[in-house]
Amino acid sequence: MKIHLENVVKTFESFQAVKGVSLDIESGELVALLGPSGSGKTTILRMVAGLEYADGGAIHFGDQDATDIPVRDRGVGFVFQHYALFPHMTVADNIAFGMKVSKVKRDRAAIDSRVADLLRLVRLEGLGDRFPAQISGGQRQRVALARALSVDPKVLLLDEPFGALDANVRRDLRRWLREIHSELGITTLFVTHDQEEALDLADRVVILKDGQIVQQGTPQEVCRDPKSAFVMKFLGDANVIAAEVKDGRAHVGGLSIEAAGVADGRGELYARPRDIDWSVEGPGIAAEITRVLDRADGRRVLATTGAGEALEFDVEPERVVKAGDAGFVTLRRAKVFCATLRLP
Amino acid sequence: MSTVSTRRKPPRVGDAPLFRRLMIGIVVVLVALVIIAPLVIIGVEAFSKGWQLYRDTVIHPDTLHAVMLTVLAALIAVPVNTVFGIAAAWAITKFDFWGKRFLLVVIEIPFSVSPIVAGVAYLFVYGLQGLFGPWLDAHDIKILFAVPGIIIASMFVTAPFVARELIPLMQAQGRDLEEASTSLGASGWRTFFSVTLPNVKWALLYGVILCNARVMGEFGAVSVVSGNIRGQTNTLPLHIELLYHDYNATGAFAAASILALIAVFTIIAKVALERQGAGRVRKTDNPAEKTS
Amino acid sequence: MRRRNVLPGLPLSLGVTLFYVGLIVVLPLAALAFKAASLGFEDYWRIVSSSRAVASYRVTVLSALGATVFNLFFGLSLAWVITRYRFPGRRIIDAVVDLPFALPTAVAGIALTALFANSGWFGSVLEGLGIKVAYTPIGIMIAMCFTSLPFIVRTVQPVLEDLDPALEEAAQSLGGSDWTIFRKVILPLLAPALLAGVSLSFARCLGEFGAIIFIAGNQPMSTEITALLIFIRLEEYDYQAAAAIASVLLLAAFFMLAVTNWLQARALRYTVKG
Numbered sequence: 001m002k003i004h005l006e007n008v009v010k011t012f013e014s015f016q017a018v019k020g021v022s023l024d025i026e027s028g029e030l031v032a033l034l035g036p037s038g039s040g041k042t043t044i045l046r047m048v049a050g051l052e053y054a055d056g057g058a059i060h061f062g063d064q065d066a067t068d069i070p071v072r073d074r075g076v077g078f079v080f081q082h083y084a085l086f087p088h089m090t091v092a093d094n095i096a097f098g099m100k101v102s103k104v105k106r107d108r109a110a111i112d113s114r115v116a117d118l119l120r121l122v123r124l125e126g127l128g129d130r131f132p133a134q135i136s137g138g139q140r141q142r143v144a145l146a147r148a149l150s151v152d153p154k155v156l157l158l159d160e161p162f163g164a165l166d167a168n169v170r171r172d173l174r175r176w177l178r179e180i181h182s183e184l185g186i187t188t189l190f191v192t193h194d195q196e197e198a199l200d201l202a203d204r205v206v207i208l209k210d211g212q213i214v215q216q217g218t219p220q221e222v223c224r225d226p227k228s229a230f231v232m233k234f235l236g237d238a239n240v241i242a243a244e245v246k247d248g249r250a251h252v253g254g255l256s257i258e259a260a261g262v263a264d265g266r267g268e269l270y271a272r273p274r275d276i277d278w279s280v281e282g283p284g285i286a287a288e289i290t291r292v293l294d295r296a297d298g299r300r301v302l303a304t305t306g307a308g309e310a311l312e313f314d315v316e317p318e319r320v321v322k323a324g325d326a327g328f329v330t331l332r333r334a335k336v337f338c339a340t341l342r343l344p
Numbered sequence: 345m346s347t348v349s350t351r352r353k354p355p356r357v358g359d360a361p362l363f364r365r366l367m368i369g370i371v372v373v374l375v376a377l378v379i380i381a382p383l384v385i386i387g388v389e390a391f392s393k394g395w396q397l398y399r400d401t402v403i404h405p406d407t408l409h410a411v412m413l414t415v416l417a418a419l420i421a422v423p424v425n426t427v428f429g430i431a432a433a434w435a436i437t438k439f440d441f442w443g444k445r446f447l448l449v450v451i452e453i454p455f456s457v458s459p460i461v462a463g464v465a466y467l468f469v470y471g472l473q474g475l476f477g478p479w480l481d482a483h484d485i486k487i488l489f490a491v492p493g494i495i496i497a498s499m500f501v502t503a504p505f506v507a508r509e510l511i512p513l514m515q516a517q518g519r520d521l522e523e524a525s526t527s528l529g530a531s532g533w534r535t536f537f538s539v540t541l542p543n544v545k546w547a548l549l550y551g552v553i554l555c556n557a558r559v560m561g562e563f564g565a566v567s568v569v570s571g572n573i574r575g576q577t578n579t580l581p582l583h584i585e586l587l588y589h590d591y592n593a594t595g596a597f598a599a600a601s602i603l604a605l606i607a608v609f610t611i612i613a614k615v616a617l618e619r620q621g622a623g624r625v626r627k628t629d630n631p632a633e634k635t636s
Numbered sequence: 637m638r639r640r641n642v643l644p645g646l647p648l649s650l651g652v653t654l655f656y657v658g659l660i661v662v663l664p665l666a667a668l669a670f671k672a673a674s675l676g677f678e679d680y681w682r683i684v685s686s687s688r689a690v691a692s693y694r695v696t697v698l699s700a701l702g703a704t705v706f707n708l709f710f711g712l713s714l715a716w717v718i719t720r721y722r723f724p725g726r727r728i729i730d731a732v733v734d735l736p737f738a739l740p741t742a743v744a745g746i747a748l749t750a751l752f753a754n755s756g757w758f759g760s761v762l763e764g765l766g767i768k769v770a771y772t773p774i775g776i777m778i779a780m781c782f783t784s785l786p787f788i789v790r791t792v793q794p795v796l797e798d799l800d801p802a803l804e805e806a807a808q809s810l811g812g813s814d815w816t817i818f819r820k821v822i823l824p825l826l827a828p829a830l831l832a833g834v835s836l837s838f839a840r841c842l843g844e845f846g847a848i849i850f851i852a853g854n855q856p857m858s859t860e861i862t863a864l865l866i867f868i869r870l871e872e873y874d875y876q877a878a879a880a881i882a883s884v885l886l887l888a889a890f891f892m893l894a895v896t897n898w899l900q901a902r903a904l905r906y907t908v909k910g
Contacts, residue, residue, distance in 0.1 A: 051523055053640045071527045071642055078527040084520035088542040097538070098528035151528055356720070357804050357814045357822065364721055371717040372729065374710055378782060379732050381757065382747035383739070389750055424656075431652035439646045447653070449897060453661055456889040456896075458843025460863040464870065464882040465664035468671045473875050475667050500660050522643050532644030554737075561740025563846035564863065568870060581742040581846070588746055588850065597750075600743040607738035614738075615731045 001062050001154040001187050002027045003048060008057035010043050017043045019211040020057070025204075030181050030188045032198035035208035036234070041191045042081075042159055044208075048189060049157050050074040061154060077148030079158040083140050085132040091143050092128035095119070098151040118146040121180065138169040145177075149184070158190035162197060174201050195235050199223065207231055229337040232270045239276065239311045241269040241285065243336065250336040253285035253306075253328070259336035266339035273300070275333040276313035278321065284328030287311060291323050303329070386604045389597035401587075401598035406575050410583035411602065413491065417579060418559045421498040425555050426548070429506025433544075434536070437514035438522060448511070454503050462500050463568025466493065489571030494579060497565040502555045509551035509623070513544055546622035550614065557610040561603055665886065672883035675876055683880040692862040693884070699773055699861070700841030703780035707837055710781075711788030712830065718789075719796045733789050736782050741846025748779055749850045771853030776861060779847040784837040791833035795826055832899040839892035843885060 003025040010018040018040040025031050033041040046052040048059060050071030058067045066074055085094050092115050099111045106114075119125050122142035132140055141161065148156060161177070162170040178201055181188055192198050198205045199219040206216040215227045226232040243252040243259075245267035250259040252269065259267060278301065286306040293300040294317075301321055303311045311329065315321060358364065391398055401407060432451060436444060454462065468474040470487040480487060487493050521543070525535040541548075563581040570577040578586065580603055588596035617623065672680065683689065718730050736744065752759045752769040762769055769775050799822065807817040845863040853859040860868075862885055869878040 049527060051527065051642050053642070071523070072529045072531070076527065078524070080520050080524055082520060084524040086521060086524075086539055086543075097525070097530070101525075101528060101530035101534050101538075103529070147524075147528065356801065357808070357817045358716070358720055360814065363814075367713060367717050368721055368723055371710075371714050372725065375714070375729050375732065377758070378710075378785065379735050381751055382744060382782065383735065385750050385757070386743065386747050389747075428652065428656045431649040431656075434645055435649035435653050438643050439641055439650075441646070441650070447657070449893065450657055450661060451653075453665070453889075453893065456839050456843070456893040457665070458845060458863050458885050458889065460845045460866050461668070461843065461882045461885050461889070462664065464866060464878050465668035465886075467870070467875070468667040468879065469664045471875075473671075475663075496660070500664065503656070503660055519643065526643060535643075536645070557738045561738075561743070563740060563742040567846075568867065581740050584742050584746065585850075593746075593750070596746055600740075600746060603740045603743050607735060607740070607743075610738040611731055611734055614734060615727075 002060075003155060003187060003189070004060040005044070005048070006058045006060070008044065008047060008054045008059060010040070010047060010052060011055050017211055018047070018054075021208075021211070021213055022057075023206060023213065023216075025187060025189060027187055028185045030178075030201065030203045031190075032202035032205045033189065033191045033208060034193070034195060034198040034205050034234075036193060038210075039208040040211035041193075041208050043211075045157055045159055045189060045191045048155070049076050049078045051078070075151070075154045077151060077153030077156045079141075079144045079148050079156075079161055081159040081163055083132075083144040085140055085143055085147070087132055089131075090128060091124065091130050091132065091135065092119070094132065094143055095128075095146045095150050098147065102151065114150065118150055121149070122146045123176075137165050138173060141165065141173060145180070149186075153186070156186050156188040158188070160192060161190055162194075163192075170197070177201065199235075207234065209234075226335060229268065229270060232335055232337070237273055237312065238270045239273065239309075239313065241271070241305065241309055241311075241334075242307060242339065243267045243269045245336065245338075250334075254283035255285065255331060257331060257334050257336060262336050262338060267336050268339050269331065269334045269336055271331045271334040273313045275331060276311065277330045277332060278303075278313065278315055278319075278327055279330065280325075280327045282328045284330040287327060287329050289321055289323055289325045289327070292321055305329075383604060383608075386597055386600050389594065390601040392597075393594045397594055398598045398601075401592075401595040402602065404595075406578070407580075407583060407599055409575050410578045410580045410599070413494070413578065414560050414580040416491070417495050417498050418556050420495050421502060421559045422552060422556050424499060425502055426506050426552055428503065429508075429510055429551060430548070432507040433510035433514050434540075436511055438519055451504050451507055454500050459501055459562065459564030459566075460568060463497055463565040466497055466500070466565075466569050470496075488569050490577060493569040494566050494577060497569045498559045498562050501562050501565050502558045505555035505558065506548065506551035509547045509554075510544055513547045514540070517543060546617050546620040550617045550622035553610055553613050553617070557607060560606055668879060668882055668886065671875075671879040675880055679876070680880050683877045684884050688856050688860070689862070689865060689881055689884075691857045692860050692865045692881075695773055695776065695859060696842060696861045696863075699776040699780055700838055702777045703784060703841050704834055704838045706777075706781050707785050707788050708830070708834055711785060711833065711837075712792060712826075714785075715789045715792040715796055719793060733786050736784075737786050741783060741844070742850070744782055745779060745847040745850035748775075748782060748847065752778065752851060770851055771855075771859065773852075773859060775851040775853075776848050776859060779851050780841040780844055783844050783847050784840040787837040787840060788830070788833035791829045791836065792826055795829040799825060828899060828902045831902075832896055835892055835896045835899055839889060839896065842888055842892070 005021055005023040007020045007022050008018055009016070009020055021040070021044060033044060035041045043052060047054050050066070050069060054067060058065060060066060061074075086097065089097065095115045095118050096111050099106050099114060115128065119128055122145055124139060124142055124146070127135060127139065132143065135143070162173055165173065174197060190201070202219065204216060204218055205222050207214050207222065209230055215222055215231050222231065223235060226235060232238050241252055243250040243257070245259050245262050246264050248258070248260050248262070250257045250262070250267050250269055257269060287303040289301055289303045291302040293302070298314045298317050299319060299321070301313055301315055303313070305311060313329065358367070436448065467488065469476060470480060470493065471477045472481060487496070521539050522535050525539045530538065561581055563585070566579055567582055567585070570579065570582060580599060584596045584599045587599060614623070675683070714729075714733065718726060749770060750756050752762070752775060754760065754763055754770065759770055767774070769778060803821055803825070804817055807821045812820070843863060845867070848861055849864055852861065854864060862881060866878050866881050866885070869881065
């Protein structure tokens with residue numbers, strides 16, 4: 001089921017949570033809505049579900065205008081952030097609930113066998129008689145998914161699906177959700193504030209800020225070609241170095257970096273920690289090492305440039321560096337953006 | 345916590361043995377004097393002239409009639425207030441609307457208003473000198489100084505009981521469960537009966553029991569609107585007053601012992617329900633966030 | 637702009653609520669206010685400031701104050717003992733604290749009268765000490781104490797239970813004595829709840845009727861509470877006077893309601909973690 005959002009607006013009290021968002025989600029696609037808190041991502045998800053009504057704009061499911069269809073008739077499966085499992089029902093009863101209340105009457109045996117199928121799908125065979133309080137967080141998450149899938153939704157929506165789980169469980173569940181998605185091929189939209197989660201899991205990532213889409217594309221597109229300093233910073237650690245832009249190139253400390261399309265004047269270089277090299281001799285940007293952090297996968301160096309900018313970059317574990325060393329940094333890769341106003 | 349031996353822990357504030365014993369001693373004595381003694385004296389006085397007189401008072405037609413009227417008032421006022429309490433809790437906790445905080449305060453008003461004031465207020469609605477009095481009189485409908493007046497006055501005094509047990513709990517539980525149920529296709533009624541109600545049933549019952557105790561024991565408001573007609577508009581508390589002022593103290597205490605018994609049962613039921621988690625909203629009461 | 641609700645049932649539930657509150661609560665109180673207002677200011681003032689009425693306010697407010705102060709100490713001690721100490725009979729005490737709420741006021745009234753009458757268990761002892769309780773303002777105070785005791789216990793108890801032990805431990809590690817810690821750490825944290833309980837308790841005392849009329853002498857000018865005066869005016873068919881004096885109690889109730897709500901809002905601001 002293809003989903004189409006057209007200039008959707010939502011205001012709470014006086015706060016405009018979503019400011020005219022248009023978005024297309026192809027049938028069978030797995031899309032992540034990624035953004036910091038307050039970016040409007042959950043509100044968009046809830047509007048697609050019908051748990052909020054848009055104040056303006058339209059939401060289409062396929063050819064059908066779904067803007068005004070109430071959630072109970074919209075045919076979506078929704079996985080709540082804290083799962084919202086019915087605490088007084090067993091796991092099996094939770095999963096069966098949607099089928100029992102459905103207008104399509106099913107007999108007891110049909111429901112039971114469907115519940116068994118779903119329990120198998122989410123690998124919870126044998127836990128049907130437990131209550132939600134008696135299973136682990138990761139298991140609850142899977143029950144919530146099974147319950148959402150039980151009504152054969154046209155669209156699956158997940159609100160911070162792994163937010164409440166610890167890192168290891170989260171990684172496993174992520175792989176597993178991807179498998180389920182490939183198996184069922186259901187159009188899926190999920191919300192997260194965790195860029196790694198969005199990049200690992202989604203076919204396409206939609207990045208939001210202050211109720212608007214700032215960039216969207218495949219993980220490769222958004223990672224390799226961030227269109228703004230915000231996206232660059234939000235997707236991962238980035239070092240910021242002031243530079244002078246002239247005729248499509250940024251200049252700093254004897255380095256000259258490609259900056260096509262950036263207006264002449266003050267600019268900023270953004271570089272990932274892995275894209276910075278350290279050498280004792282120039283050319284490069286003069287810097288002094290302030291601290292060296294040893295980590296399992298390498299050495300992280302903290303340094304300060306001559307201009308007083310703090311830098312973080314990685315060197316090979318064997319590299320001999322220590323605090324107080326002076327030297328030069330060069331940039332293997334960097335993106336240049338117009339200077340934003342920053343406090344000194 | 346309570347089962348862990350406190351002896352091996354460092355003392356908390358106020359755990360000095362002497363202070364502790366002193367505090368417990370004072371409180372136990374005061375509770376015995378202030379709370380237990382009145383309960384005991386009811387029993388003692390009720391049976392002071394022997395079992396025979398007690399029995400005679402209790403099965404006297406006027407007493408029985410008062411019991412019947414009290415039960416009738418409870419049978420009507422409690423369910424009505426229960427429906428009201430559920431409706432108010434649903435509206436207030438599941439939706440946002442203008443004036444919600446004000447509505448919450450208005451619902452609590454009956455707790456602050458003296459029952460006598462409530463009774464007087466009803467006089468000015470349904471009494472002859474009140475708003476509807478002349479009209480009611482012309483159509484020969486008796487509300488005041490009759491059973492309907494007693495029931496309506498009881499409803500006023502006990503209106504907030506169920507609502508105020510449900511509202512904090514349903515507030516704490518949030519809307520997630522209802523939204524989940526609706527997203528799975530359940531109707532409003534189905535959502536209420538299958539999802540909301542099972543999670544608030546103990547709090548609901550708690551409110552109902554407290555409401556019932558108050559309806560059965562209401563005195564001030566009822567004494568204004570009832571007219572105190574023996575064998576007709578006398579509830580049990582009013583009957584007690586009547587007997588007492590007739591210099592039939594033993595009879596009054598015999599009738600009072602029935603209400604005291606109801607009070608004791610109410611307390612027992614209350615404790616039992618509190619074990620089920622009713623009566624107090626704790627931080628972990630949000631079932632959506634409960635961890636094992 | 638479209639404003640619709642996702643969950644169903646707002647019109648029905650809000651409709652039922654507003655209808656019921658309107659009919660049962662607002663209408664009668666409005667009728668009472670209307671009746672009192674229709675008196676005209678001079679008549680109204682004459683009635684509510686008559687010496688008998690003023691005497692009734694005096695005895696009601698003073699007794700309520702006395703009862704509330706007693707309950708402040710007793711209620712706090714009771715809550716403290718129930719939450720902080722483990723001893724046989726603790727659960728029973730915890731349970732019977734609610735008895736004053738569960739026991740009908742008329743029943744409490746005759747029971748207290750029997751206890752404190754000259755020939756009663758307590759009355760005869762106190763008589764020996766030269767203290768008369770029944771049919772005096774002290775009797776009124778005792779009846780008020782009884783009916784309003786649970787308010788303070790039940791508002792303080794949950795806060796005391798949820799008090800983070802780490803706060804006391806921190807104060808202990810800084811070298812505070814028990815009394816200092818109680819005064820400087822525990823009491824300030826309890827204060828909002830304690831004050832809310834006090835205002836609830838005081839409001840209840842002002843309006844109490846059933847428990848008092850049996851034990852009070854009901855003598856005009858000395859042991860006649862305001863609620864009783866209203867009742868007497870009604871029995872005299874002086875409805876205007878009843879309305880006027882009732883409106884005074886109603887205003888007092890609204891005032892206390894406002895105070896309580898304000899205090900509870902403060903208490904919440906204190907206890908709810910952000």
